[in-house]
Amino acid sequence: MSLTASITAPARIIRYSAANALADMRHMYTWKTWTFGWLGRMLAQVTFFAFFGHVIGSADQTRYLLVGNAVMTCVIESMMVIVSTTWERRVGTLTLLSAAPAPLSWVFIGRSLQWPVSGTLTSLAALFGLGPAFGVHWRAGQILPVTALVVLTAATTYCFGLFVAAVAFNADGARNIISNATYLLMMAVCGVQVPTSYWPDWVRVVAQAIPLTQTLKAIRSVSGGTGPALVPACWAVLLGVGWLVAASWMFQLMARRGRRTGSMGTGA
Amino acid sequence: MSAIEIRALCRDYGVGRAGDKRTQALSDVDLTVELGEVRGLVGPNGAGKTTLCKILSTVLEATSGSAQVLGHDAATDAATVRRHIGIVFGGDRGLYGRLNARQNLRFWAAMYGLHGAPLRLRVDELLERLGLADRAGDRVDTFSRGMKQRLHLARGLVGDPRVLLLDEPTVGMDPVAARDFRSLVGEMRAEGRTVLITTHDMAEAEAVCDLVTMIDRGRVLLTDTPSAIGEVVPRHERVVAGAVPEQTRQALTALPGVVSVEQEPSGRLRVETADSSVTGTVLRLLVEAGVSDLSTQRPNLEDAYLHLIGDRGMAVG
Structure with missing residues (x-):
């Protein structure tokens, strides 16, 4: 396969698979139910946590909690990839995908892209829409870098979520538990509610490998003007690519295991 | 290849x-x-x-x-x-x-x-x-x-x-x-x-x-x-007839060369015979009894399936 083909072939499958993701999104939401249902729920969650800072009476604490929880909304949604990856098995297409020449991972990369896209919009609405209500104001020069970093957070978290989805590939019944447990752990250790310095060293080391820790550090730097945002952003890109490669490898491994054990879906 | x-x-x-x-x-x-x-x-x-x-x-x-x-x-x-x-x-x-x-x-x-x-x-x-x-x-x-x-x-x-x-x-x-x-x-x-x-x-x-x-x-x-x-099933022939009087049915059952006489779910009688000469005798008996709804059959794939696998195979859809 030529270099061009090795890029265009996966890109094509990801694009067609993303059309499937879009169809799912359209089936689940109208713009009204997304805005007043999903977005409303997420803004209520951010408000809940930001209000603690307000009650404490510290503007810094309020800013910390609002930014952390606003960014967390795109993480929650991106981690839905763990759940939607199991849908192929449920609709009976997994057997057919396993018997097709293209790798499974190409399909799964595109199959859940609705989540990071929707998650990005949710986070931006929380940061720029809800922020000023809690005294978190944004200068014009901050909007573009923060937007780019939120996109990076959603994208790299999606890559991490794909890896977890691949690990949980054969645990169909536990998909919701795994998804929820993973993002709650991230919420605890990645600097969303409390600084990473709160945790023991070994937890901090683990947290550094999760892209959210890096992107959140970068967003807080831009938001508070406290340090360089480029270094953690570059780390996040590297980690995202690493998790994506690991996810592709894990999907191959799980497919091989499934072929051996007979768990690659029943006849469609 | x-x-x-x-x-x-x-x-x-x-x-x-x-x-x-x-x-x-x-x-x-x-x-x-x-x-x-x-x-x-x-x-x-x-x-x-x-x-x-x-x-x-x-x-x-x-x-x-x-x-x-x-x-x-x-x-x-x-x-x-x-x-x-x-x-x-x-x-x-x-x-x-x-x-x-x-x-x-x-x-x-x-x-x-x-x-x-x-x-x-x-x-x-x-x-x-x-x-x-x-x-x-x-x-x-x-x-x-x-x-x-x-x-x-x-x-x-x-x-x-x-x-x-x-x-x-x-x-x-x-x-x-x-x-x-x-x-x-x-x-x-x-x-x-x-x-x-x-x-x-x-x-x-x-x-x-x-x-x-x-x-x-x-x-x-x-x-x-x-x-x-x-052809795997025994080389029986089959006569299927409707509205067969009970007396004729008993006569068919007693006829040498008749392997089995069974009623189908439709109510028609299915008579398995050992060879074509017996089939001729069965047909004559039925015609003499006034039966006009008659047909003869050779074993087909379904008969072979039932013969080899048994009724268990037909119980699933």
Whole structure:
């Protein structure tokens, strides 16, 4: 396969698979139910946590909690990839995908892209829409870098979520538990509610490998003007690519295991 | 080179909560399907038909033995095998219901390496050929069972496979849709494709297959033409008659050379005879008794199926 083909072939499958993701999104939401249902729920969650800072009476604490929880909304949604990856098995297409020449991972990369896209919009609405209500104001020069970093957070978290989805590939019944447990752990250790310095060293080391820790550090730097945002952003890109490669490898491994054990879906 | 070559194929499954007990889905299966052949694989549920299809389509590994498609081993050269095969499963599942028919086929065409104009042409050609062009833009969720099955076949053909594996493709179809599907299988044969079709439906196997392999409990019982398999049952002839008086029935039962006299669910009497001279005697008796609703039959594939596998095979649908 030529270099061009090795890029265009996966890109094509990801694009067609993303059309499937879009169809799912359209089936689940109208713009009204997304805005007043999903977005409303997420803004209520951010408000809940930001209000603690307000009650404490510290503007810094309020800013910390609002930014952390606003960014967390795109993480929650991106981690839905763990759940939607199991849908192929449920609709009976997994057997057919396993018997097709293209790798499974190409399909799964595109199959859940609705989540990071929707998650990005949710986070931006929380940061720029809800922020000023809690005294978190944004200068014009901050909007573009923060937007780019939120996109990076959603994208790299999606890559991490794909890896977890691949690990949980054969645990169909536990998909919701795994998804929820993973993002709650991230919420605890990645600097969303409390600084990473709160945790023991070994937890901090683990947290550094999760892209959210890096992107959140970068967003807080831009938001508070406290340090360089480029270094953690570059780390996040590297980690995202690493998790994506690991996810592709894990999907191959799980497919091989499934072929051996007979768990690659029943006849469609 | 054969299209499909299976030698001493075995597949075990772990059963029970711990998976420590083993059950054998396939046991020492040998099977050869020649290029361009339409081969039927018939047997009851649990016979091993779907397991065999899964191994050939590379989604399941055999415990031992070998399965080759067009000379490529399904275990060690799976990537090549996948490029040469198309799979069609029966039933509603296996399609993306929220996409339309064209989007479904475009996705699968991309999975088989097509792109650009060839992809669009292939998809449009298949939609036209399978009679789905008018509904190409409609969501698959809104399709009837027959239309979904045609889309399944189109999906199976999108990679232009030389070998097609059809696993219970007409299950749940109404008779008209099933007949149309069979004529499509005939077209596949005319194009020189090799087709392996699994079914419970003896009429279907008789209608479309060059050869039929009977399989039960993971073992191949026999392989032959549908008509030759009919000869496997004892060479009895059969007379079927309606409105037979009780006295005549008793006379038939007592007649030398009559093997059995049974009432069919329809109420008609089925008389099995040892040879054609006895059949003549039975017919004369019935005519003399004023019976005009009469027919004679030779054993068919269904009789052979029942003879070899027993009533257990017919209890599943």
